[in-house]
Amino acid sequence: MDLDLDAATLDFRGEVRGWLAEHVPRPGLPSMDTAEGFAAHREWEATLARARLSVVTWPREYTGREASLVQWLVFEEEYYAAGAPGRVSQNGIFMLAPTLFAHGTAEQRDRILPAMARGEQVWAQAWSEPEAGSDIAALRSRAERTDGGWLLSGQKTWSSRAAFADRAFGLFRSDPSSSRHHGLTYFMIDLRADGVTVRPIPQLDGEPGFAEIFLDEVFVPDADVIGEPGNGWRVAMTTANNERGLSLRSPGRFLAAADRLVDLWRQRGEPEWAAERVADAWIGARAYQLYTYGTATRLAEGGQLGPESSVNKLYWSHLDLGLHETALDLLGADGELAGPWTDGYLFALAGPIYGGTDQIQRNTIAERLLGLPREAR
C-alpha cells in the first residue's frame, strides 16, 4: 500500500501546474450561466484542448493523453488549486463521453468526442421530467419510429447548461407499451433542431443554470441513438455511476476549498469556536482524496464502480456544504456579501439533490451494500 506518484505523473503535475500558472484567467471568468460567461467558458475549453488538457484520460485520437486515473486526479488537484474556471463541458466529458466509450459506435465517437473536447459542442443533460425526478424510470417523453430515425416529443426539466448548450442527451420511451425502465432509448438531441423549445430557468443566484426542454416531434437520426433501442436504461446506468462515483466532483475541488477555508480561519484570528468545523472540513477533503485514490487503484486493477458510488456522492455533497457553511459563519456579518464563498455555497446547496438525492443514495447504500430489504415501490 503506497501513495507514491511515479516519475511520469510527477512530470505531468509539474507541466500542468506551470501551464495553469500562465493561462488561468485573472480575474476569473463571468458566470457560465450567462451568455457572455458561457462563451468565455467555451473559449477556455478550447484553450485547454490546445494544450491537450481538456480531457486528459481520453485516447490521443480524441485530444486526450491516455492519462491514468491517478494522473487525472492529480490534474484535478492542480486545476482547483490554481483557481481555474468551472468546466462548462462537464456534462459531456464526464457523463456522455464515458457512455460513448462504453456503448457508442466508432462513428459516434469520431463525430462527437473531438468537438466536445474542444468546447465546440457543449452538452446539456436531459434526465429529469416534471413527473420523473428521483423516480427517473417514470419518464413519459416518447420516441416514435420514423424513416431513418425517431420523432421525439415531451418535456425535460432541470437540464443543466441547456440554456446555452448546443446538444443534449437523455432517455425517451420508445416502446409505448413498456413501463418503468423497460422500453427506453438513449438519444442525443440537437437543441437547435426544429420542434425544440428551450425555456431557461433562473436558479437561486438568478442565472439560468438549467432549463426546460420542450420537444414536439423532433427528428433524431438513428445515428444519434446510443446502444440498442429499448436498452437505454442499461446504457444510462453507466453514466449514473460515473456521475456519482468519481468524475463529477473530484477531490481536487474540495482540497482547494479546504485549504482556502483554513486560510480564512487564520485570517479571522483562529477563533476557537470554529476550530472543530474547520479541521473537519480539512479532514473530510483529505479523506475523500484518499478514498478516491483507493477507488482509482481498484478501477486500474479491473474493478467496476458499483453501489459504493452512492457513498461517494453522499459524502462529497455534505463535505461541500459543511465547508461553505463554515466559511460563511467565519465571515460573520460579512457572510451575506455576494462573493466566491456565497457562490460556492449556493452551488453546494444543490449537491444533495442532483445526481440522485441524498435519500436515494441512502436507500441504495442500505439496500445494496447492507442488504436491507427493499421497500415496496
Add this chain to the structure above:
Amino acid sequence: MRFTPSPEQRQFAASLHDLLSGADTPGAVRAWAEGRPEPGLKLWRDLADLGVTALRVPEECDGLGAGLTDLVIAFEVLGYHAVPGPLAESVAVAPALLGDGERLRALAAGRLLATVALPPHVPYALDADVAGLVLLVENGAVYRGEPETEPVRSVDAARRLFRVAGTGGALGATDGSAFEAGVLAVAAELLGAGQRLLDEAAAYARQRHQYGRPIGSYQALKHLLADVVTRLELARPLVHGAAVTATARDVSAAKAAAGEAAYLAARAALQVHGAIGYTAEHHLGLWLTRVRALTGAWGGGAYHRARVLAGA
C-alpha cells in the same frame, strides 16, 4: 501508486478474522473485565502464533519488522473482535520504546505483555496487573512504571486502568514516533469496532420484525445506517493513508475521523437494537463501551483536530 491492501495483507487479515471468529472473544472480554485474564491470554497466544505480537519488533530480535500499514490492517481486525488487553501498548508502542533485545524477543514471541502510560494523553497504564512490563513515558524519557494495586474503573469494564509512578532512572528516550504508532493502532481498532457495530446493526435490522415487516425495510433505519457506512468507508482511507505517510497531521485526522465514525456506529447500533442492546447480557455493549473509551483515549477529538490545523 497502489492504495489498497496487498493480497498478502488481505490474507493476513482473513487469517486473523478466522481465528478470532472461531474463539469466544465476548466471553474472553467478560472474563478479562472480572479479573480473569486466562481466556484473553489464550487469545493473545493464538495471536502471537499468527505473528501479531511480532509485527513491530525488528527482524534481528525475531520480529517481523512490519510497517505501519500491516499494523493498522491487523488492528482493524482486533477491534472488530474486541480483543481484550493492552493491544496498542504492547504491539504498537512498546517495540518502539525498548532497545533491549531480550525483552523485544519476549514481546515478539508473546511471552511478554507490555503496557505504557504516556501522560497527558495516555494517563493510565492499561492492564498493568496483567502486563509483565509497565512503562511510563515522560518528557521523552522512558521509565519503568510502578502501578498502583487497584485499577481505576473505565466505562469499558474490560479496560483495567492503573495509575503509575516512574521508578529508577530512564531506560531510554523516545522521539514521539511511539505515541504516533499508538494513536494509529487505536484509530484502526476504532474503525474495526465501528465496522462490527454496523454489521451487528444491519444483521439485526434484517432479522427483527415489527408491524409485520423487517425493521430494516424502514427508511428511518436505512438512512441512519447508510450514514454510518459512509463515515466508516471514508475513515478507513484516512487510517490507511496515515499508516503510509506517518505524518502527525494524517495520524490525527485518522484518529479523529475513526473515532467519530465508530461513535456514530455505536449510537446507531444501539438505536437499531433497542432495549436488548442496552442489556449487559447482549454482547453489543462490549463494543459500545470500548468505542466510548477509545474515542477519548490517545488524544480526543479536540486534541487531534488541533494537530490537524497546526499541520494543515
